[in-house]
Amino acid sequence: MKINRQRAISKINFFSSEGIPFLFIIDFQGDNCIVEPLSDINHTEIKYWINGINNISSHTTQIVKSPADIVLEKHPITFVQYKEAFDYVQQNIIQGNSFLTNLTCETPIRLNLNLLDVFELSQAKYKLWVKDSFVCFSPEIFIQIDETGKLSSFPMKGTIDASLPEAEEKLMKDEKEFYEHTTIVDLIRNDVSSVADKVWVEKFRYTDKIRTQDGRELLQLSSQISALLPDNWRDNLGEILFGMLPAGSISGAPKQKTLQIIKNAEQNTYLSTLGKTNERGFYTGIFGVFNGKTLDSGVMIRFIEQYPDGNLTFKSGGGITSNSLAEKEYEEMIQKIYVPIV
Numbered sequence: 594m595k596i597n598r599q600r601a602i603s604k605i606n607f608f609s610s611e612g613i614p615f616l617f618i619i620d621f622q623g624d625n626c627i628v629e630p631l632s633d634i635n636h637t638e639i640k641y642w643i644n645g646i647n648n649i650s651s652h653t654t655q656i657v658k659s660p661a662d663i664v665l666e667k668h669p670i671t672f673v674q675y676k677e678a679f680d681y682v683q684q685n686i687i688q689g690n691s692f693l694t695n696l697t698c699e700t701p702i703r704l705n706l707n708l709l710d711v712f713e714l715s716q717a718k719y720k721l722w723v724k725d726s727f728v729c730f731s732p733e734i735f736i737q738i739d740e741t742g743k744l745s746s747f748p749m750k751g752t753i754d755a756s757l758p759e760a761e762e763k764l765m766k767d768e769k770e771f772y773e774h775t776t777i778v779d780l781i782r783n784d785v786s787s788v789a790d791k792v793w794v795e796k797f798r799y800t801d802k803i804r805t806q807d808g809r810e811l812l813q814l815s816s817q818i819s820a821l822l823p824d825n826w827r828d829n830l831g832e833i834l835f836g837m838l839p840a841g842s843i844s845g846a847p848k849q850k851t852l853q854i855i856k857n858a859e860q861n862t863y864l865s866t867l868g869k870t871n872e873r874g875f876y877t878g879i880f881g882v883f884n885g886k887t888l889d890s891g892v893m894i895r896f897i898e899q900y901p902d903g904n905l906t907f908k909s910g911g912g913i914t915s916n917s918l919a920e921k922e923y924e925e926m927i928q929k930i931y932v933p934i935v
Contacts, residue, residue, distance in 0.1 A: 594627055601626035602831030609830040609883050616641060617890075618721065618880040621873040623838050631882070640712055642720040643882045643889050649713075660934055666703040667907070667930050672923050678858040679919045685854045686915050693776045694845040694854050697873065697910030698926050706932070708899055714934045716804070719891025721880050727898045730933055732803055732813060735840055735879045735890040742822040744789050744833075748781045748842040749892075750774040750912055751798075751814030752925060760812055761800055769916040770814065774798060777912070778816050780841040780848065788833045789820035805931035830883070840892050843877040845912065874898070876908040895929070 596604070601619065605628055608615040616634055618627040627639075634641075636648045669675075675698065682694045706714070712722035717730035734747035751770040753760050764770060778794060786792045796817040803811045826833060845851035860872070876898065881890025896908045909929040911922055 594629070595625050596628065598623050598626065598835065601628050602835055604628040605831035605834065605883075606829060609827040609888075612827075612885045614885045615883050616880070617834070617883075618723075618875065618878070619834070619838065620875045620878040621839055621843075623835055623878075625875070638724050640709075640720075640722040641880070641882070642712075642717075643880075643891065644718055646882050646884065646889070662705075663932065663934060664703070664705045665930070665932060667927060668701045668703075669927050669930075670698060670700070672920070675923045675926070676919045679913065679917075679922060681858045682854060682913045683915065683917065686913065691851045691854055692846050692914070693773055693780075694851050694858075694913045695843050695877075695910055696855070696858055696913050696922070697843075697877065697908055698859075700907045700909065700927070700930055702897070702905050702907045702930065704897075704905055704932075708897065711897060711932055711934075714932075716933045717895065719880070721893070723875075725899060727875060727896060729875075729880070729891075729893045729897075730895045731891045731893060732801065732933075733815075733842065733892040733894055735881065735892045736834075736837065736888070737890070738822065738826070738888040740886050742824065742826050743819060744785065744822050745795070745817055745819045746781050746785055746837075747815050747817050748774075748777045748840075749813055749815045750777045750842055752911070752929065753812050754928065755802060755810035755812045764800070764812055764814060765798065769914055769918075771798075772916060773912045773914050774814055774816065776846055776914070777842050778818065780846040781818050784837045784841055784848075785818055785820045788836045789822050792818065792820040795819045803933060805933060809931070811928070830888070834879070834890075838879065839877065840879060843892060843894065843910075873908070895931075895933070897932075 614631040682696050685691050708728040711728045715730040719731040721729045733749040736746045738744050750773050753764040800812045876896045878893045879890050898906050907930045909926050911925045
């Protein structure tokens with residue numbers, strides 16, 4: 594079922610130009626892709642929920658749990674191990690090789706739910722389950738395209754515990770968060786301008802609230818960048834999607850140099866801690882649905898992967914700038930390990 598980049602572009606262009614509804618799943622590198630008509634998706638192998646568009650035929654979870662019943666044990670890498678990768682990233686930023694780098698980590702977890710349970714019980718705009726592989730429950734939009742060809746992207750950068758006194762004001766006034774968010778907005782504007790005409794920032798720095806399984810609330814900071822696509826955008830939808838990958842919010846700027854920094858930092862971290870080379874795989878890739886007229890898609894953050902031996906790992910991270918503090922970024926990485934079941 595998995596295909597390469599060029600085959601994926603061809604299939605996307607064909608389905609969209611013919612008005613055939615389809616699902617697409619693209620990994621972080623853009624090298625492994627799934628592109629299939631909605632009518633061909635086997636719901637016993639893949640389930641999706643994309644802003645209400647879904648292939649959920651029935652509720653199959655056998656044990657319906659309340660948030661209080663959910664046990665999520667986190668076993669993150671140590672701060673010393675995290676700081677090794679953090680220092681490498683920040684050194685490159687100081688040297689001018691990057692302005693912003695998204696550093697992610699892999700945290701082994703124990704959870705008294707299986708991947709399908711998480712898919713069915715979690716509350717998120719974008720959900721995806723691939724049997725015996727991973728589950729994603731993402732709050733972040735990648736792009737949306739309406740019938741007129743208006744493209745909108747919604748980069749998400751900035752997180753804070755909503756229970757803190759004056760949490761939203763603190764988030765808005767945090768200089769590091771402002772710089773990080775502004776950098777991502779500028780990067781996304783550049784990405785969008787490569788595939789679209791008139792580009793503008795429609796909304797700048799607004800907050801959404803997310804509830805976690807342990808009763809906490811998180812505030813997430815987003816912006817909206819919009820643009821107008823050419824009239825024939827459905828004939829070239831594959832090039833449009835791949836022309837914007839990987840998503841700026843989970844890579845950084847400038848993109849190509851930053852991707853090499855990410856590869857070195859993340860793989861070196863895991864070579865020393867897990868004894869293997871870590872690759873993001875489908876984590877921080879994108880997935881979405883073209884319904885025959887419009888497109889909606891999400892970024893694959895909030896991601897649990899299952900290894901062949903059945904062990905689970907949660908992948909999370911955040912943006913690093915010259916003003917970032919290692920202790921704060923480490924805590925944010927751990928804070929993002931949750932399942933949104935309320």
